[in-house]
Amino acid sequence: MQLLNALHVTLPDSHLRLDNDTVRLLVGDQTRLRVPLGLVPLVQARLLARHLRGEAAEYPPFAMR
Numbered sequence: 001m002q003l004l005n006a007l008h009v010t011l012p013d014s015h016l017r018l019d020n021d022t023v024r025l026l027v028g029d030q031t032r033l034r035v036p037l038g039l040v041p042l043v044q045a046r047l048l049a050r051h052l053r054g055e056a057a058e059y060p061p062f063a064m065r
Contacts, residue, residue: 026060 021037027047035043044062051059 023062023064025062 022034023037023040024032025035025040025043025047027033033043040062047056048059050056
């Protein structure tokens with residue numbers, strides 16, 4: 001029962017962290033874009049799609065520091 005109570009406390013907190021924490025992504029020619037941590041997969045997928053279609057010269061990978 002204590003484990004369930006601990007999960008009820010930690011899950012909402014981790015969700016808030018994804019919304020509040022931001023990271024900087026390198027997009028285009030040295031342009032840095034601040035993105036919430038929860039949206040990083042979406043932005044990376046869009047950048048990869050642009051690269052595969054030939055709209056972007058290179059794909060900037062994301063590395064968490």
